[in-house]
Structure formats: structure tokens, C-alpha cells
Amino acid sequence: MAIPLGSRAETTYQALHDWQHSLHSTCNQEHSVIDRLVRSISRRLSVRDNVHVGANFHVGRNSRIWAPRSLVIGRDTYVGKNVTVEVDGHIGPGCLIANNVGIVGRTDHDHNQVGTHIRHSDWVGDKPATLSTPVSIGRDVWVGFGSIILSGVTIGDHCIVAAGSVVTRDLAENSIAAGNPARVVGFRFAPDKLVLHKETLNLLENERR
Structure with missing residues (x-):
């Protein structure tokens, strides 16, 4: 049929x-x-010596993360493309570091050496004990596109650094900072919402352990 x-x-x-x-x-x-x-492959090329990263860490193309002695990056932190990180210290969990950000040393080269061209002066990679000043970036921090953070500063939890800012001094938690040099221009959460935000994040992080 x-x-x-x-x-x-x-x-x-x-x-x-x-x-x-x-x-x-x-x-x-x-x-x-x-x-x-x-x-x-991108991660292997980007994450260099003396850097330790947590679970679910992401790094974009053409980024370089290196530390003279030790840099610890928490879990769930996102690093975008074309980012340069060359400092000792700590970057907390849940951070967002946008494209083209630089987190770099302010004393990478000893500019006080008399009779030595800056090109040939002592470098932090060779003498970290005297030239390295660590950075501390808390959890849940957003560093906007093209910002620069100089070593030796502490950025508290839940901060936002606006695009194109240059951070030269400490920022208290929950701050929104902008400009060159960066200054506090506002706060991310109202006090009551900040408490709720912290409690919620603590519960989420405890569940993951």
C-alpha cells in the first residue's frame, strides 16, 4: 500500500x-x-604569580592579575576585560570590577634613589618588602569602568566607585565615590536597607559554606 x-x-x-x-x-x-x-586558557594567562582566587571567579580577556607577594580574591568576583591588578592585598567576595580598571602600586618604582634613572630604580617585584603597600577591597564592591585604585587604600564593603575615578584614600563602607581624586558623593543604601542587605548576604554566604 x-x-x-x-x-x-x-x-x-x-x-x-x-x-x-x-x-x-x-x-x-x-x-x-x-x-x-x-x-x-584566558584565566591561566591572566592570573599570574602569587594570586589566589575563590570559586566562581571570572576574568575577562587581556586582563593581568599579579602580586609582588600575595593577593587573595574572594568567590563570585567578576573581573572584566583589559584590567590590570598589580598589588598585594585582598579583594572580597561578590565584587564587580569593570573593564579597563587599574589597581596598581603608588610606589612600584623607588623614585627617591639619587643618581639612578627611574627606569633603573628599584622595582616592587624585586623589593616588595620596602615598596609594596597592600590594597584592601571589601565584599560586594563595584569598581566602575576605567577607574584607578592606588595601593595603600582600604575600600569598605558595599562601595561603588564611579567610572573614571582615581581612588587615592580610604572609603568607608556603603560609600559612592567619584572624581579625581575620588570623593564621597553619596551612599548606596539608607541605614535600614544597609542592615537588611548585610543580613541577607550573610545568610546567602552561610548557605554556600
């Missing part, structure tokens, strides 16, 4: 659909493997 034309067309269509779905699934799996491989 001949198969009606309509049924034959439906069967052919279903076969093509199944083949397309299988091909799409295979391609997705291959792309997923390639994406993981690219991320792994």
Missing part, C-alpha cells in the same frame, strides 16, 4: 527536524567545550 503524499512529507519533515535538532545539539556541545577551553 502506497504511503499518502501528506504522510510521506510529514515523515520526511520529521526526519529533517530530528537531524537538525541533533546537529544543533552537537554544535552546542562543541561550542560549550570550546568556550570552557577558551575561558580556562
